[in-house]
Amino acid sequence: MGAPAEALIDLGAVRDNVIALRRHVGPAGLMAVVKADGYGHGLIQAATAAVAGGADWLGVIRVAEALALRRAGATMADWPDLVSAALAAEAAGRARIVGIWSHFACADIPGHPSIEAQVSLFREAVAMAESAGARPELRHLANTPATLTLPQAWFDMVRTGGGIYGLSTLPGGPPAWLRPAMTVKSRLVQIKQVPGGSGVSYGHRYVTSSRVTLGVLPLGYAEGMPRGAPALHVHARGARWLVAGTVSMNHVVVDFGNEPVAEGEEVVLFGPGDAGEPTAQEWADALGTISYEIVTRFGGRVPKSYRGVAYAEESVAAGAGAEAPDGSPA
Numbered sequence: 001m002g003a004p005a006e007a008l009i010d011l012g013a014v015r016d017n018v019i020a021l022r023r024h025v026g027p028a029g030l031m032a033v034v035k036a037d038g039y040g041h042g043l044i045q046a047a048t049a050a051v052a053g054g055a056d057w058l059g060v061i062r063v064a065e066a067l068a069l070r071r072a073g074a075t076m077a078d079w080p081d082l083v084s085a086a087l088a089a090e091a092a093g094r095a096r097i098v099g100i101w102s103h104f105a106c107a108d109i110p111g112h113p114s115i116e117a118q119v120s121l122f123r124e125a126v127a128m129a130e131s132a133g134a135r136p137e138l139r140h141l142a143n144t145p146a147t148l149t150l151p152q153a154w155f156d157m158v159r160t161g162g163g164i165y166g167l168s169t170l171p172g173g174p175p176a177w178l179r180p181a182m183t184v185k186s187r188l189v190q191i192k193q194v195p196g197g198s199g200v201s202y203g204h205r206y207v208t209s210s211r212v213t214l215g216v217l218p219l220g221y222a223e224g225m226p227r228g229a230p231a232l233h234v235h236a237r238g239a240r241w242l243v244a245g246t247v248s249m250n251h252v253v254v255d256f257g258n259e260p261v262a263e264g265e266e267v268v269l270f271g272p273g274d275a276g277e278p279t280a281q282e283w284a285d286a287l288g289t290i291s292y293e294i295v296t297r298f299g300g301r302v303p304k305s306y307r308g309v310a311y312a313e314e315s316v317a318a319g320a321g322a323e324a325p326d327g328s329p330a
Contacts, residue, residue, distance in 0.1 A: 040299015
């Protein structure tokens, strides 16, 4: 048996999302965040597509550095000493102050009082650093939700993570001009007719109401499917079908009603929604989470294929930087 599922990544959508986001923020620069293996879309491939779309910077992260910062608790009261230390290091030639940045806690909760408070504190911190002699090239604060809704937070550059993949954590999901880049597909490996009153999967949390056709897909929570998947739907034969009962480690059952499906038929778990399939945002809404969690669940666990933007296959294999179509480094 081949791979249990496949994540098809539309790199053209990533590129076009970056183009659209750059147009949206006008003169501000754009950092394309490609941490977490490009939000499950592939680090090198996503970076290549983002650069092809005009991204000015690529953002990654190191867990050790983040934990060290959290343990240190860098607060506004510590800011003057930090600025002084940075200026001293710059004067000694040991460092260069390139930028000043912070990150929103609640930008995806419109109207939250912390939003304007953070903008105000950020302006105060920047002004304090500049009055002390710092000359940062970049001031950046806006993540994806702030990029979409808070122009007062754009400053010199925005940092879009989920946005470049066509995702957002804002209520209602991303605007229509952003396109989800990931589609996850699988194929049926078993079909079974069962009578009404049949319990399905562990715990019999799902019981058929009448005689139905059940189909088995060869992926489960080990491949990224949420184990507790109430009210999730998949798409096949032009319609949506309900996930039936508990997801097991390597299998999931789908209730196809009276539809005459067959082994080997393709089933789309989620995608951009063009053909009526669920989107990652819809799955997230059903599960009470965010679309970022949905795509990263699958992106690292199932094979990926790509379309839409060329990238250097040998660079990916070697773990080196790819080149954008114009030859510039990714």
